[in-house]
Amino acid sequence: MAAISVHGLVKRFGGVLAVDDLSFEVQPGTLTGFVGPNGAGKTTTLRMILGLVHPTAGTALVDGVPYARLDRPARHVGAVLESSGFHPGRTARDHLRLLAGPTGIPAGRVDEVLREVDLAGAARRRVGGFSLGMRQRLGLAGALLGDPGILVLDEPTNGLDPAGVHWLRTFLRRRVDAGGTVLVSSHLLAELALAADSVVIIKDGRLVTQGRVGEITGGAATVRVRSPQAEQLRAVLEARGVAATLDGPDQVVASGVDTEVVGRAVAEAGLVVYEMSADRPALEDAFLSLTTDEGSRR
């Protein structure tokens, strides 16, 4: 069963169609990036999954049921949403105690999650004095309270410095490696490319594509090899039916292959190689080309 499944989801705000017949699934145990340009409908979709926004049509299921019908949802899903508020006069600890109460989560767990996001020292400070990064971490602490299997994060890197982004990426990756499921939205793909297993790309409220990161960037890459026997290598590769061209006196560029194929050819021909690298089209490029293609077709 998919951890999150969205089926024919539509949301109309007055005359604006924010989400248009959107369907996708998030498999358990994966880190899925939910990407699209600003205004693509990411936040609205996430809020529909979480029962905060009522869909005009379609369904969104979490662990097979609508969010509102989950028994103690904090035990299933933790969410960090943008513009999710904090009462500025409350302390970080009191904020979390209020979230823990209805689910029957003990106060000890509150202190535990505060430590987990490195906020233990600020537990008794008022949230009004927190930096954006601290608020993001407090939001994450709230999501972790019920130790949920699924985490949903909306633009969690906003307001984080590069160290914070790195910390978050490592944190999410570790959760997924431990069996958790993460759905994280971002308009900046580069931040996710390093960590995500699969991506869902949307634009104008519609699905552009969904798949594993490798599939979307295209498995076919170019391999660049530096060798004193460049011309010989080019011939060897051509003999194997690989398109290869010389780039300067000591470099060969083979396209449509991976490094394994090239490496094996090199070994069998007994050639000397100084350097070999694969140029994958970056996820960012794939994203841009996908979303712009979509734009030009309309």
Next chain:
Amino acid sequence: MTALVRTELLRLRTARSTWVLLGTGLVLTLAWAATVLGNVGGIGASVPGSDQMRADLLGATGIGLFPVLVLGVVSVTAEFHHRTVTPTFLVTPNRWRVLTAKAAAGALAGVLVVIGLLATVWVLGVLADAIEPALDTGLLAVIGRSVVIAACWALLGVGVGAAVRNQTVAVLVPLAWFLLVETMMPAYGLDALIPFLPGGATTALAGGHVAGALPAWAALLVLLGYAAILLVPGGRAIARRDIT
């Protein structure tokens, strides 16, 4: 439900606005009581030790109903104002349950506040030799009526908070209603309506004088009716609202 009500009580306790409101209520009540005590021996003043004197003094706690009402209003509107409603509804997706817990917590808080105010004024009256230190049925009746009224006003507050989206408007509308609209009714010859209005029903329930006052039970029904008229459509609107 118990866990939800307890959480809502914690929410009230951990907001500074609660303590500011309660402090204001205490100061206003003490000022009113001091005026009554200062007037002893003056023209039209009640005799110290009389039942009327006790009623006058304990009646000072009536001003404390306004902070109780505002507390109820803010318990709902602050969630939208500070956008804490997102995490609140994430943890408890059944929005009716959240509103019910807020109503229960507000009523409970209102009852505790009014008991605290009554006790304070009573002790003050005893120390000033204006009240006999006796726990008779008359006193218990005053406490009973005050407690019921406080619970009703908290429910009215939560209802207004649910029905009116804007926090400032939601706080000002009920204050304007009780302090302006109902007091101006006689000037427009609308006296006959007063017993059926929230302020008139409250006075009747408190045992005060209103022309054509309803019996206490009917006054209570009137107050609960207003609370329901606000809570049900307000709750429905909140349940339908998209939390964006």
